[in-house]
Amino acid sequence: MLKDITLGQYYPVKSVIHRIDPRVKILLLIIYLVTIFMADNFISLGFIMLTILFTVFLSKVPFKVILKSIKAIIFIVIFTSLINIFFNSSGNVLIEFGIIKITDSGIATAIFVAIRVFMFVVISSLLTYTTTPTNLTDAIEKLLSPLKVIRVDVHSVAMMMTIALRFIPTLIEEVDKITNAQKARGADMESGGIGKRIKSVIPILIPLFISSFRSASDLAFAMECRCYTGGHGRTRMRQLRMTRTDIYAAIFMFVVIACMIVLNHFASFAKI
Amino acid sequence: MLSILRVENLCFTYGEGTPFAQKALDNINFSIEAGEMIGVIGHTGSGKSTLLQHLNGLLRPQSGKVLFNEMDIWEKPKEIRNIRFKIGICFQYPEHQLFEDTVFKDVAFGPTNMGLNETEVKKRTRIALNSVGLGMDFWAKSPFDLSGGEKRRVAIAGVIAMDPDILILDEPTAGLDPRGRDEILALLKSYRKDHNKTIIIASHSMEDVANFADRVMVFNKSKLVMFDSVLNVFSKAEQLSEIGLDIPQVTQLFIRLKEKGYNISKNIFTVEDAIKALISLKEGGMNDA
Numbered sequence: 298m299l300k301d302i303t304l305g306q307y308y309p310v311k312s313v314i315h316r317i318d319p320r321v322k323i324l325l326l327i328i329y330l331v332t333i334f335m336a337d338n339f340i341s342l343g344f345i346m347l348t349i350l351f352t353v354f355l356s357k358v359p360f361k362v363i364l365k366s367i368k369a370i371i372f373i374v375i376f377t378s379l380i381n382i383f384f385n386s387s388g389n390v391l392i393e394f395g396i397i398k399i400t401d402s403g404i405a406t407a408i409f410v411a412i413r414v415f416m417f418v419v420i421s422s423l424l425t426y427t428t429t430p431t432n433l434t435d436a437i438e439k440l441l442s443p444l445k446v447i448r449v450d451v452h453s454v455a456m457m458m459t460i461a462l463r464f465i466p467t468l469i470e471e472v473d474k475i476t477n478a479q480k481a482r483g484a485d486m487e488s489g490g491i492g493k494r495i496k497s498v499i500p501i502l503i504p505l506f507i508s509s510f511r512s513a514s515d516l517a518f519a520m521e522c523r524c525y526t527g528g529h530g531r532t533r534m535r536q537l538r539m540t541r542t543d544i545y546a547a548i549f550m551f552v553v554i555a556c557m558i559v560l561n562h563f564a565s566f567a568k569i
Numbered sequence: 570m571l572s573i574l575r576v577e578n579l580c581f582t583y584g585e586g587t588p589f590a591q592k593a594l595d596n597i598n599f600s601i602e603a604g605e606m607i608g609v610i611g612h613t614g615s616g617k618s619t620l621l622q623h624l625n626g627l628l629r630p631q632s633g634k635v636l637f638n639e640m641d642i643w644e645k646p647k648e649i650r651n652i653r654f655k656i657g658i659c660f661q662y663p664e665h666q667l668f669e670d671t672v673f674k675d676v677a678f679g680p681t682n683m684g685l686n687e688t689e690v691k692k693r694t695r696i697a698l699n700s701v702g703l704g705m706d707f708w709a710k711s712p713f714d715l716s717g718g719e720k721r722r723v724a725i726a727g728v729i730a731m732d733p734d735i736l737i738l739d740e741p742t743a744g745l746d747p748r749g750r751d752e753i754l755a756l757l758k759s760y761r762k763d764h765n766k767t768i769i770i771a772s773h774s775m776e777d778v779a780n781f782a783d784r785v786m787v788f789n790k791s792k793l794v795m796f797d798s799v800l801n802v803f804s805k806a807e808q809l810s811e812i813g814l815d816i817p818q819v820t821q822l823f824i825r826l827k828e829k830g831y832n833i834s835k836n837i838f839t840v841e842d843a844i845k846a847l848i849s850l851k852e853g854g855m856n857d858a
Contacts, residue, residue: 362587474660474665475665475666477622477627477660478660478663478665478666479666479678480627480653481625481627481653481657481658481659481660481728482653482666482678482679482682482727482728482731483650483653483654483679483682483683483731484678484682485650485682499668500666500668500678503668504665504666504667504668507665507713508665
């Protein structure tokens with residue numbers, strides 16, 4: 298159950314997408330997300346969907362793995378879609394049921410929003426699938442470095458993120474172990490009402506907190522033993538460097554945006 | 570005799586269908602009789618822990634069966650909890666699972682989950698705490714204020730309190746000082762003697778295994794390579810060292826003595842036996858002189 302959480306889960310294969318400089322990847326992701334929002338009709342949206350599928354294909358991450366990250370948000374999508382269906386009152390009424398009116402444009406909007414959210418999740422999860430957590434935080438540190446001017450301790454923020462990401466699998470493992478131990482003592486986590494279920498989490502939560510504090514202090518000691526004193530004067534073993542791949546990626550992005558603008562202009566008949 | 574626990578063609582692979590797939594159990598077959606004390610050895614990643622998790626239904630076999638009293642434990646998946654009460658398992662570093670504010674409450678967690686009435690819960694908790702040697706002065710303490718060995722005993726009591734037919738322990742002495750280790754082993758021995766239970770212990774310490782076990786399972790690369798008496802397993806020293814396992818240190822000593830030409834048995838596995846053997850050697854030697 299917990300193993301389905303794929304956040305920060307790097308998928309180790311070699312691909313063009315894996316090779317893109319993480320800084321470029323983050324920037325391109327942000328641009329991509331904006332582009333998804335730019336799409337205002339089904340044809341543009343279909344186009345961007347194709348480009349995203351193409352990117353997934355390039356990344357060599359199996360579609361099954363990507364689907365897992367979609368599964369995690371399926372309820373949010375269904376919820377927002379239902380709200381759209383029930384509360385959008387423009388367009389032709391298809392079914393009327395008391396105050397609830399279901400209209401064709403309501404359904405269209407619901408589908409549109411659902412696809413958009415799915416695209417969002419797929420392209421965002423692709424970033425974590427194709428970038429190691431260390432690279433990711435290095436890139437974030439670099440990208441945020443202008444904030445140093447206003448005295449933000451960018452290095453500490455990035456280090457905290459690295460540690461947090463690093464500890465997700467450790468914590469998941471710990472939760473698994475504790476859950477097994479409590480289940481072995483007959484803890485029942487699968488049945489009962491909501492109150493009972495909340496209560497059944499306590500035997501897992503308390504040991505988890507204790508072990509987290511323990512690993513936090515162990516880690517702090519280990520870092521101090523290796524003379525960690527913060528970001529000042531710290532050098533890197535691996536420098537991030539731009540390569541030709543990054544230029545190709547940028548060109549690809551540019552083409553996608555250009556196509557989007559054109560499609561939005563000419564396909565306004567399919568607007569919702 | 571009737572087997573209390575039997576495993577048939579058990580296979581398990583972690584992360585099946587992903588690039589991380591790893592075979593953990595490969596066609597395991599064995600049967601254990603009631604009242605036996607079994608040692609499980611094999612180095613890290615050999616499949617020991619995975620096997621133990623199958624025995625009380627924390628993992629479901631991908632293929633094969635686990636039979637408790639000749640009944641498939643997964644016959645009624647909804648009642649798997651009842652199996653967990655009958656086959657108690659205590660994991661590595663079990664003190665990490667403590668969560669209640671008093672020792673007594675923590676040990677009572679298992680029996681309470683069984684749905685027993687309060688008097689019965691209290692009775693079992695008391696018996697369990699006594700059998701791990703934690704007297705009344707410990708009961709109201711917070712488990713987090715205890716020493717490592719004491720915490721471990723609380724955790725073991727938490728499993729014993731369910732009064733399982735089979736008690737499984739994964740590395741019960743890992744990370745303890747020699748004294749804590751001896752205490753745990755002694756209490757397990759006396760628990761077995763008093764209650765005549767089947768006990769399965771996974772361990773990295775060959776001395777421990779030689780000391781308590783009737784029969785020993787040896788795991789290597791997700792396969793069960795040996796399952797035999799202590800004598801038969803530890804007399805295959807070469808085969809064991811091939812898979813990266815040791816024999817007890819006293820046995821190593823006795824094998825060397827034998828090589829040096831002393832008239833002595835190679836099959837000495839515990840310090841007590843060693844003392845006896847040395848005394849009889851000395852007396853025998855004197856008789857010769």
